[in-house]
Amino acid sequence: MAQLIKLQDYASRYETDPFRYPAQFIRLKKENWKKMKHLWREYSSENPRYHYTNEQGLESFIFKDGVPTTELELKQYFLDGMFPFQLKWASRTIREMSFLDDIYKEDETLKYFLQRFPDTFLFMYAPIFRLKQAPVEGDHLLIHPQGIYCIKILEREQGADIIAGDDRTWYQEHNLIRSEFLSPLVSLKRTYRIVRNILQAYDVDFPIKQLVLAPNHNIKAQTEPYLTEFIGAEEYQQWFEHMRSYLSPIKSIQLKAIRALLSHSQTTSVKRPEWDDDDDMI
Template sequence: MGQLIKLQDYISRYEQDIYRYPIQFVRLKQQQWEKVKAAYLAGELEKHYGGTGYSEEDDELYISEKTGILSKMKNMFARNDRKDEQVEEQAGTAPENVNVFSLHIPARPESLDELKQTFLNQLLRFQMKWGSSTLYEKSFIDQGFILDEKLRFFLQRFPDTCLVLYKPIFLLKNAPVEAECILITPTEVWCLSFLEGEEDAAFEGSNERFWMKRHHIHPDKKVLNPMLSIKRMEQIVSGILSLYEVTLPVKKAILSRNGYIDYPLSPFDVQLLDKRHFPDWFKRMRSSQTPLKHQQLKAAQALLEYCQTTSSRRQEWNQETQETRHDESTT
């Protein structure tokens, strides 16, 4: 599944260390899948994964870097044993047997394929939490993103090596600019724009500000020319990557998975991936087995540097800071 490294203006752990977290996420996901599959084959799925289900607190049980940092904090502040235990409890340090993704399988799947789909659906919510929080801070996600079909499409149907920025907000000369979707693969960067409507809708392209959408049942309707946003997106991405001397090619594509695009005079550097051409492109993207590359991670880091972030400090760390100041003032 693709890795969500930036969602709108929410904070991202990938901003802190892009060279660590992509590899760590893949490892955690693979480890957890092997545990789920082994439990299924042993007939013990309900025993291990039939618990109370999902809660936000479950997601925060596991943040892998906490153990080491907490240990340093204990030495730094010279806490007594009782305080140490309280800090670990509040920060959510997880014992080894804690279910990392807090999965809940509601019923025994009839096949491994069904189990895998259930696993991916459960993992999606964790992934969004994973991609919008750090040890010290978190953002409050609009729950609409959980049901966002396009976001789910990128996160569940692309390889682990695809890094996704979904509706990121770039800060350029102190002016926020929202993009649509940027997909960073090991070999290229894709700027993607969706142009979709009813099944088999046809979009007539032109150089005008609006295109025409036609359908055999619904009335004709004007839609904003997607070339405008995708060209702006490509200019932003190419400009940032050139500043950091990233050599990955930047490509542009308009996606219409359930319809058709008719634009004979379309720019040569924009791919129109409609119902006729999308399946081949999608198959090629999914079949890629190229591992994560240095230039890919460098590109991700460069783009994240220019993204706007809105977040709040975790409550447990605010409380910890207050206690630390109080202890220092009484010594």
Template sequence: MAQLVKLLDYVSRYENDLTRYPTQFLRLKQYQWNRMKIQWETGAEHTSSGSEKEREMDEGEENRQNLFASLFRLFKGSKEESEKDSHEIIEEDESLHFNPNVIYNPGSIEQLRQHYLDQLFNFQIKWASSTLMEQSRVAPKYMRDSLLRSFLQSLPDSYLLFYEPIIKLQKAPVELDIILITPVECMCITVLEEEDLAAFSGSGSRFWTKRHGAEEVKVLNPLLSLNRMTKIIAQLFKEQEIDFPIKRYLISRNGYIDYPMGGFDLEVIDRRYYGEWFDSIGKLSTPLKYAQFRAAQAILDVGQTTAINRLLIEDDDIAE
């Protein structure tokens, strides 16, 4: 399950400490999956014997988490000790607790896993919109966003997702599309989706043609947004001396794209090839890399955050 590092301009736990939360997410995810599976298999609530079984099941995961932790310590070595201490209180945050339960009786392990992933998706949104002291109000559309859900639920743990992030450049907010940082490349993704079976004809001009049934209209060239995003990311990497490949992707799950002018760093994927492409990027089992980690931090450093103090939210709730 990919990790949602930044969503729009919401406050994110990964902003507080990118060296901590990837490993914490992996540990929490694996532990709670084992607990939920035991609960389903036994048809009972979690017991002490279940805890023992979980510990045995977690042994294999422990080595991988230690590898992640070593990598993060290397990255974190130059940080001030006081900065590290300032984040220790985060562990006390009750919203870190993720306790999924079997609400109904799934008929198979596959159904149980999907039931678990749906609960974990909601928890990831929470991590990407709140910290110990701050909280952002999440637009309801993101809870229903099928593309966001598929990215998070189907891609590997080592993928770091920035979903429609807003960054600040020269004090001005800039809205980007989707950035997926894998262990081997930074994927800049623009999505072209409107009506089902819509056909887009592209060229180098400012506008493309969209055809849907008998209707034909002009739409803004989606590569303008994609190219701008790619240039911004490339400049951020250059300023931080980060040597990490960047590739452009124009995708459509439900439409057709005719664009014969693609380059070596551009992939155009429409409904004819989307399933195959998505399956292929989900098969990479490479763990997080140091350069990937630096790339994500470079983007987080310029991210815009809009949030309010959680104490104020609680006061408002009491007043109501």
């Protein structure tokens, strides 16, 4: 599962030490998955020690919504259980906290990136950059071991085709009716320039690409602009499987890149109460 290193302008655990927390997250995740899988196997066996019906039993204590019947169901249960933990790390540090909007708890875009991609992918959700004392909102960033994707997700009318136009205007075609909308390249190019300039300022040489992602629509385009990919419904499955197949560990250059990006990200937070416990257990 990808790591949420920045959520808009919320305080992020990763900002305090971008070289430490990516590896710590992977370790915590592996340890807790191992424990849950062991408990599930014990419970699924005929071992009566785990077959309690009172509130101390495994079913009510760990599997609050019923015990998964297959390992695939268990994995999804585990991913759903990890999601609040990821939001916690992306909205508070040891000393600071941001007030998390409940809308993110049900955000399907967040769940998609965090639950469907490898641990070594680091995700910034609509980060707000601080440039010359002015806040600038960027598109989503997916920082993986081979480079950075600036991502614009397109969701148009169901069944519509998307026709790539110029840098300013694109079109939606549905039931033989064509309508125009602002090209996703407008914000993507702005985000690309911001990321490129920040990396250059820190002497971080890391590839950057722009990605228009529309898994529910066909994208019709004569050509793709330089360093840009259009992934529509026809290309999506191959792209998705390719992205998930990355086996590379987190790289030093990747961590240098997120350190630079996080150092120029805006954060709005308050001091945490002294009695607010900090618990890293999942």
